[in-house]
Amino acid sequence: xxxxxxxxxxxxxxxxxxxxxxxxxxxxxxxxxxxxxxxxxxxxxxxxxxxxxxxxxxxxxxxxxxxxxxxxxxxxxxxxxxxxxxxxxxxxxxxxxxxxxxxxxxxxxxxxxxxxxxxxxxxxxxxxxxxxxxxxxxxxxxxxxxxxxxxxxxxxxxxxxxxxxxxxxxxxxxxxxxxxxxxxxxxxxxxxxxxxxxxxxxxxxxxxxxxxxxxxxxxxxxxxxxxxxxxxxxxxxxxxxxxxxxxxxxxxxxxxxxxxxxxxxxxxxxxxxxxxxxxxxxxxxxxxxxxxxxxxxxxxxxxxxxxxxxxxxxxxxxxxxxxxxxxxxxxxxxxxxxxxxxxxxxxxxxxxxxxxxxxxxxxxxxxxxxxxxxxxxxxxxxxxxxxxxxxxxxxxxxxxxxxxxxxxxxxxxxxxxxxxxxxxxxxxxxxxxxxxxxxxxxxxxxxxxxxxxxxxxxxxxxxxxxxxxxxxxxxxxxxxxxxxxxxxxxxxxxxxxxxxxxxxxxxxxxxxxxxxxxxxxxxxxxxxxxxxxxxxxxxxxxxxxxxxxxxxxxxxxxxxxxxxxxxxxxxxxxxxxxxxxxxxxxxxxxxxxxxxxxxxxxxxxxxxxxxxxxxxxxxxxxxxxxx
Numbered sequence: 001x002x003x004x005x006x007x008x009x010x011x012x013x014x015x016x017x018x019x020x021x022x023x024x025x026x027x028x029x030x031x032x033x034x035x036x037x038x039x040x041x042x043x044x045x046x047x048x049x050x051x052x053x054x055x056x057x058x059x060x061x062x063x064x065x066x067x068x069x070x071x072x073x074x075x076x077x078x079x080x081x082x083x084x085x086x087x088x089x090x091x092x093x094x095x096x097x098x099x100x101x102x103x104x105x106x107x108x109x110x111x112x113x114x115x116x117x118x119x120x121x122x123x124x125x126x127x128x129x130x131x132x133x134x135x136x137x138x139x140x141x142x143x144x145x146x147x148x149x150x151x152x153x154x155x156x157x158x159x160x161x162x163x164x165x166x167x168x169x170x171x172x173x174x175x176x177x178x179x180x181x182x183x184x185x186x187x188x189x190x191x192x193x194x195x196x197x198x199x200x201x202x203x204x205x206x207x208x209x210x211x212x213x214x215x216x217x218x219x220x221x222x223x224x225x226x227x228x229x230x231x232x233x234x235x236x237x238x239x240x241x242x243x244x245x246x247x248x249x250x251x252x253x254x255x256x257x258x259x260x261x262x263x264x265x266x267x268x269x270x271x272x273x274x275x276x277x278x279x280x281x282x283x284x285x286x287x288x289x290x291x292x293x294x295x296x297x298x299x300x301x302x303x304x305x306x307x308x309x310x311x312x313x314x315x316x317x318x319x320x321x322x323x324x325x326x327x328x329x330x331x332x333x334x335x336x337x338x339x340x341x342x343x344x345x346x347x348x349x350x351x352x353x354x355x356x357x358x359x360x361x362x363x364x365x366x367x368x369x370x371x372x373x374x375x376x377x378x379x380x381x382x383x384x385x386x387x388x389x390x391x392x393x394x395x396x397x398x399x400x401x402x403x404x405x406x407x408x409x410x411x412x413x414x415x416x417x418x419x420x421x422x423x424x425x426x427x428x429x430x431x432x433x434x435x436x437x438x439x440x441x442x443x444x445x446x447x448x449x450x451x452x453x454x455x456x457x458x459x460x461x462x463x464x465x466x467x468x469x470x471x472x473x474x475x476x477x478x479x480x481x482x483x484x485x486x487x488x489x490x491x492x493x494x495x496x497x498x499x500x501x502x503x504x505x506x507x508x509x510x511x512x513x514x515x516x517x518x519x520x521x522x523x524x525x526x527x528x529x530x531x532x533x534x535x536x537x538x539x540x541x542x543x544x545x546x547x548x549x550x551x552x553x554x555x556x557x558x559x560x561x562x563x564x565x566x567x568x569x570x571x572x573x574x575x576x577x578x579x580x581x582x583x584x585x586x587x588x589x590x591x592x593x594x595x596x597x598x599x600x601x602x603x604x605x606x607x608x609x610x611x612x613x614x615x616x617x618x619x620x621x622x623x624x625x626x627x
């Protein structure tokens with residue numbers, strides 16, 4: 001007992017000594033031990049879809065889509081949903097945000113038919129499309145609606161409260177599913193301008209909640225097909241509500257030269273400074289990749305770019321075949337180049353936009369992965385039926401000269417996603433990042449890309465522990481602008497593969513510039529390549545990454561490529577008086593295309609005319625240099 005007591009007393013004495021040696025006070029309230037309280041720069045990338053259609057879009061609901069906004073949000077948040085054709089569907093990983101962008105033109109017509117809405121039945125036209133659908137003739141009902149849209153005569157005009165109620169259902173669903181910090185449901189819709197079948201569509205995205213969005217009724221193509229009228233509507237919304245809204249054009253490849261035209265749509269007047277400033281103000285982003293093809297560039301526009309011919313749709317619009325001279329007014333890289341020329345001439349750049357991807361799915365299912373692609377519309381959801389590959393997407397209307405411009409569903413792309421750099425997963429933070437263009441596009445993969453540009457960076461800055469903090473402090477991120485300098489801009493670039501995806505092949509910088517004679521140019525530089533390959537003095541890697549795709553098993557492996565690539569790059573051809581832009585393109589190693597997965601799963605023949613393997617990619621928003 002004596003030994004035990006002595007041990008206890010000794011232990012107590014020792015600990016008492018330690019306690020006396022410990023600090024007796026805490027830091028003062030003015031002390032700054034943690035380095036993070038004052039940091040406010042974007043430190044996370046969020047992946048989402050700004051372009052999803054539900055049954056509330058007439059071209060979805062009347063073609064068999066029975067899933068509404070609630071199912072679309074549940075699916076995006078990671079839930080299991082049964083598709084309209086009875087197939088269970090789920091994402092590998094949830095999205096961080098979603099914009100349901102249903103068409104404004106007779107918004108909610110299909111649910112109204114399904115519910116036998118009394119207001120709809122009070123209209124003779126409404127009763128006719130209702131009755132045709134109910135007796136199993138939705139194609140005839142849809143043809144009636146298509147004729148009305150083509151003639152720009154709203155068949156339900158004057159029925160009070162019809163569109164208002166459907167719009168408020170959508171905004172209510174967004175409100176119900178919006179969980180700040182966890183999942184963001186941004187309110188939006190699609191304005192579907194299609195003059196003569198040429199695509200001038202825009203998706204509108206609101207920063208605001210239901211209380212502000214409900215103060216207006218979405219402008220539709222019945223009201224006007226001119227983007228300038230849409231911008232006026234957007235301006236009136238902001239003045240009325242104190243809210244914020246932006247528009248995102250998409251699919252210039254289906255516009256037959258109208259998306260980035262040199263003249264206005266109405267009046268065909270040459271673009272002026274006022275037009276340029278308004279377009280840049282209201283349209284800070286462009287959807288560069290989605291189901292209906294990739295819109296970065298075209299092999300005829302970029303003949304020295306071996307990666308230019310990717311998921312190319314270049315046969316026509318929705319109304320007629322394409323002429324080759326339309327191509328320069330359809331693709332993002334060429335528009336970015338022409339923007340420099342417009343800025344030199346007008347003092348403002350109408351095409352100073354960032355780049356995002358999204359799906360444009362009409363199934364209510366935001367799927368962009370090659371091995372989980374539910375297709376463009378309900379009729380082409382996963383099936384062994386030939387319709388999955390052969391259904392027409394364009395080419396229904398006769399071309400004036402009788403040319404075939406049909407594009408079939410096997411040419412559809414399992415694409416894409418919008419990646420947004422922000423600090424919080426909230427409507428305000430995501431929208432603000434979109435407005436400042438700190439975003440990038442992917443073709444469905446979730447690879448992570450960081451880009452900073454400035455004049456004081458050195459190669460060792462790539463290895464800084466505070467890489468992002470330093471990048472923001474000393475330069476600008478993707479979407480930013482640099483002013484005149486005597487020295488060439490330097491770029492810090494990091495790319496990391498999708499943790500569930502393929503390794504990386506390379507990082508490239510795409511540069512466009514305007515020379516002293518007013519001519520535009522472009523060049524692609526390889527700045528980091530995998531597997532120890534070398535970049536030659538001309539800025540290109542001569543050796544390809546290889547290809548591990550086994551077509552028969554629809555499989556690949558990551559034995560080639562790198563998990564992570566980074567690059568410090570300084571423009572070797574810089575001219576301080578030349579306006580320029582720079583964006584980053586990151587390529588993955590080859591992986592099976594969705595048609596290859598389908599052929600294996602269903603035991604069907606792979607369609608001709610599409611590759612067995614593709615290289616998924618990301619495009620960052622540009623950084624602009626202005627002397």
